[in-house]
Amino acid sequence: xxxxxxxxxxxxxxxxxxxxxxxxxxxxxxxxxxxxxxxxxxxxxxxxxxxxxxxxxxxxxxxxxxxxxxxxxxxxxxxxxxxxxxxxxxxxxxxxxxxxxxxxxxxxxxxxxxxxxxxxxxxxxxxxxxxxxxxxxxxxxxxxxxxxxxxxxxxxx
Amino acid sequence: xxxxxxxxxxxxxxxxxxxxxxxxxxxxxxxxxxxxxxxxxxxxxxxxxxxxxxxxxxxxxxxxxxxxxxxxxxxxxxxxxxxxxxxxxxxxxxxxxxxxxxxxxxxxxxxxxxxxxxxxxxxxxxxxxxxxxxxxxxxxxxxxxxxxxxxxxxxxxxxxxxxxxxxxxxxxxxxxxxxxxxxxxxxxxxxxxxxxxxxxxxxxxxxxxxxxxxxxxxxxxxxxxxxxxxxxxxxxxxxxxxxxxxxxxxxxxxxxxxxxxxxxxxxxxxxxxxxxxxxxxxxxxxxxxxxxxxxxxxxxxxxxxxxxxxxxxxxxxxxxxxxxxxxxxxxxxxxxxxxxxxxxxxxxxxxxxxxxxxxxxxxxxxxxxxxxxxxxxxxxxxxxxxxxxxxxxxxxxxxxxxxxxxxxxxxxxxxxxxxxxxxxxxxxxxxxxxxxxxxxxxxxxxxxxxxxxxxxxxxxxxxxxxxxxxxxxxxxxxxxxxxxxxxxxxxxxxxxxxxxxxxxxxxxxxxxxxxxxxxxxxxxxxxxxxxxxxxxxxxxxxxxxxxxxxxxxxxxxxxxxxxxxxxxxxxxxxxxxxxxxxxxxxxxxxxxxxxxxxxxxxxxxxxxxxxxxxxxxxxxxxxxxxxxxxxxxxxxxxxxxxxxxxxxxxxxxxxxxxxxxxxxxxxxxxxxxxxxxxxxxxxxxxxxxxxxxxxxxxxxxxxxxxxxxxxxxxx
Numbered sequence: 001x002x003x004x005x006x007x008x009x010x011x012x013x014x015x016x017x018x019x020x021x022x023x024x025x026x027x028x029x030x031x032x033x034x035x036x037x038x039x040x041x042x043x044x045x046x047x048x049x050x051x052x053x054x055x056x057x058x059x060x061x062x063x064x065x066x067x068x069x070x071x072x073x074x075x076x077x078x079x080x081x082x083x084x085x086x087x088x089x090x091x092x093x094x095x096x097x098x099x100x101x102x103x104x105x106x107x108x109x110x111x112x113x114x115x116x117x118x119x120x121x122x123x124x125x126x127x128x129x130x131x132x133x134x135x136x137x138x139x140x141x142x143x144x145x146x147x148x149x150x151x152x153x154x155x156x157x
Numbered sequence: 158x159x160x161x162x163x164x165x166x167x168x169x170x171x172x173x174x175x176x177x178x179x180x181x182x183x184x185x186x187x188x189x190x191x192x193x194x195x196x197x198x199x200x201x202x203x204x205x206x207x208x209x210x211x212x213x214x215x216x217x218x219x220x221x222x223x224x225x226x227x228x229x230x231x232x233x234x235x236x237x238x239x240x241x242x243x244x245x246x247x248x249x250x251x252x253x254x255x256x257x258x259x260x261x262x263x264x265x266x267x268x269x270x271x272x273x274x275x276x277x278x279x280x281x282x283x284x285x286x287x288x289x290x291x292x293x294x295x296x297x298x299x300x301x302x303x304x305x306x307x308x309x310x311x312x313x314x315x316x317x318x319x320x321x322x323x324x325x326x327x328x329x330x331x332x333x334x335x336x337x338x339x340x341x342x343x344x345x346x347x348x349x350x351x352x353x354x355x356x357x358x359x360x361x362x363x364x365x366x367x368x369x370x371x372x373x374x375x376x377x378x379x380x381x382x383x384x385x386x387x388x389x390x391x392x393x394x395x396x397x398x399x400x401x402x403x404x405x406x407x408x409x410x411x412x413x414x415x416x417x418x419x420x421x422x423x424x425x426x427x428x429x430x431x432x433x434x435x436x437x438x439x440x441x442x443x444x445x446x447x448x449x450x451x452x453x454x455x456x457x458x459x460x461x462x463x464x465x466x467x468x469x470x471x472x473x474x475x476x477x478x479x480x481x482x483x484x485x486x487x488x489x490x491x492x493x494x495x496x497x498x499x500x501x502x503x504x505x506x507x508x509x510x511x512x513x514x515x516x517x518x519x520x521x522x523x524x525x526x527x528x529x530x531x532x533x534x535x536x537x538x539x540x541x542x543x544x545x546x547x548x549x550x551x552x553x554x555x556x557x558x559x560x561x562x563x564x565x566x567x568x569x570x571x572x573x574x575x576x577x578x579x580x581x582x583x584x585x586x587x588x589x590x591x592x593x594x595x596x597x598x599x600x601x602x603x604x605x606x607x608x609x610x611x612x613x614x615x616x617x618x619x620x621x622x623x624x625x626x627x628x629x630x631x632x633x634x635x636x637x638x639x640x641x642x643x644x645x646x647x648x649x650x651x652x653x654x655x656x657x658x659x660x661x662x663x664x665x666x667x668x669x670x671x672x673x674x675x676x677x678x679x680x681x682x683x684x685x686x687x688x689x690x691x692x693x694x695x696x697x698x699x700x701x702x703x704x705x706x707x708x709x710x711x712x713x714x715x716x717x718x719x720x721x722x723x724x725x726x727x728x729x730x731x732x733x734x735x736x737x738x739x740x741x742x743x744x745x746x747x748x749x750x751x752x753x754x755x756x757x758x759x760x761x762x763x764x765x766x767x768x769x770x771x772x773x774x775x776x777x778x779x780x781x782x783x784x785x786x787x788x789x790x791x792x793x794x795x796x797x798x799x800x801x802x803x804x805x806x807x808x809x810x811x812x813x814x815x816x817x818x819x820x821x822x823x824x825x826x827x828x829x830x831x832x833x834x835x836x837x838x839x840x841x842x843x844x845x846x847x848x849x850x851x852x853x854x855x856x857x858x859x860x861x862x863x864x865x866x867x868x869x870x871x872x
Contacts, residue, residue: 027396027399036336036342037336044548044799046798046799047799049466086334086335094334097326099334101199101516102332102333102334103466105334106333131807132806135804136807137464138199138773141810142812
């Protein structure tokens, strides 16, 4: 097992980290890069709390080794706002008050971002399909779906 | 001889925490500090309480600074549970704010030498004190002084001087959509170490042996801790701790006796234990002539996991005379009591501070992991230690919601009225929170080299809402009834509070049973319920939900595989009124497509927060009802992943429509737990309407429905 400096392309910036190359990306993001928005839920890619965009695709970071993320474009929930301005999705989640505890929200925002990048006019069923890998225990699902559809309509407008 | 006058009774938790400054500070910088002993569980309580202060004090929401509850500084409000926070803390803060407002207006009037009549006409607009003509003459911020609120509440100021503000947006959501650190899981303190704990693999397991030198030698490992069967590791980086935990698990050898019941025979297991039996209540009447029909049925639910989105987590720092703990516990004072016993410290030497965790719906692993963190922190005095459980621990080592079995019997008169009703429930206790038993109940306490005895869960007194017996008393006006509760005196599986406690299964049973009788008599189930109710607020929610769902039209239009069912309860018999209509589609798989819910929670403080709680509770109840059951063999709980303990997913969530009947003149009631029982019963009743199959044992998987259908055919 080797520890070496690895350069990450993280939220549009280069971030050099010194960690063992098999370390799951999630721990690197949270502890080395101080980005706490990506969250541990299960460690087995079964709940969606730790999703990030890797080259535009929403994937779990809890079982992704650091080495495999090198040289790819990584976007975390913190990277969804541009120069302090919330993305249409983030704003829609506030407008719809689409959270209870909010622990699952970061991962859901990542998958919703991927969805809206690929499908500008998603149906409710499209949103369900895109978010089905994400678990929400508080029962905020319907608000979350409304928020995604609201953001889509704003972006389309 | 002097006598001490009996102090005036004050609202909510103010009665026991009477000093105004304990709750509120008005600051010269234009902010208002609010302290509450209730904690944010993702239910939005901080926002609801902030709104109350805004309304009564007359300030904008942006001025409020909610302080996280701490045993060092907050009013002791016990546990945040049972949908009591708006009553306890909201009632207190409403009175405190009204008194603070009166004190400040009086100070302004005095300073400006106003006549009594001019003083009486002063108003407050966002902290600015104004005359009746709108002239600003002073403000909270210029008058602000700590001393003004350093006095006990008098109960004299009358709340309600300020009109209601628009529903406030949740204070915490902006942080949560931008990924800013908010959870205890995100806390970083200087020099903090990362801890992991290896829990015994089964409830009856004891550690036979382990060679810790192998783990001690792993890179990044700072220390290992063994105390009896308690095992933990500390590392300088988190992934090193994760790997060290895996190594501990591989090296440890355990003795694991078979202590668990047969998961397929839970009702028989519950009935077969020794019990503490109590008569919950009864009403007798002269025997009614002309009883024509007798009904009886048995219902059950399995053990249900808290299944919080995040594994429990805590931060602790230990020095010989001070133990500091940051926790998402629902009861920081109770946790302090158990920790002080375990660590041999005075309560003043244990400082427990709340930090947010993921949504909590009862007694999850929050308190247990706080003890784990403290035990590891004791091995490295002066170092902060953050311990996070695994997903497996969260699902299999947190206390579970108790399995329950319920028998209901009724006699019906010739005019189609229930004249006698018997409700009998068997269950483990629903309460094993810290600070209430004679010895600590934290998980690790029973694993130490000098272990504390395992306690058996109890039920809180009925006056505090009860446990197993919650909602075993009928809400209807039956001529005679009797409710009996049997609490099991053995507890092979650790149980404690889960949202709505016994009300979930008691309401499921009684509202399924009412439906069985109504359909058995050929009477519309809505009409049959109304026939047995005189309480206008009960009738109102039923009528409202029937209107929302278009009940009569749905029931009279038969569609293959589609069913609608209705159910109702008044939570705890003293709380919120809630009626639910469920529409199910029982084709090749069972789907709950729609829920219509009407609730009466008295005065609605934070309307969107109420709707959010109602929706959330209902969706969680759909998940329990259709999918959830803890799995176990005779030694271990085996449902320890999301694959083996599935919960409802986005594509399975019903549309939920909520109507809140606002009663501004009535006192506020909690909303978080009102829906659980009615939702389960409405689904069961809808399944019967769709398939003519009565499902009496949760969860309603397709297997369970098939089994119920076969049982009916064979009976």
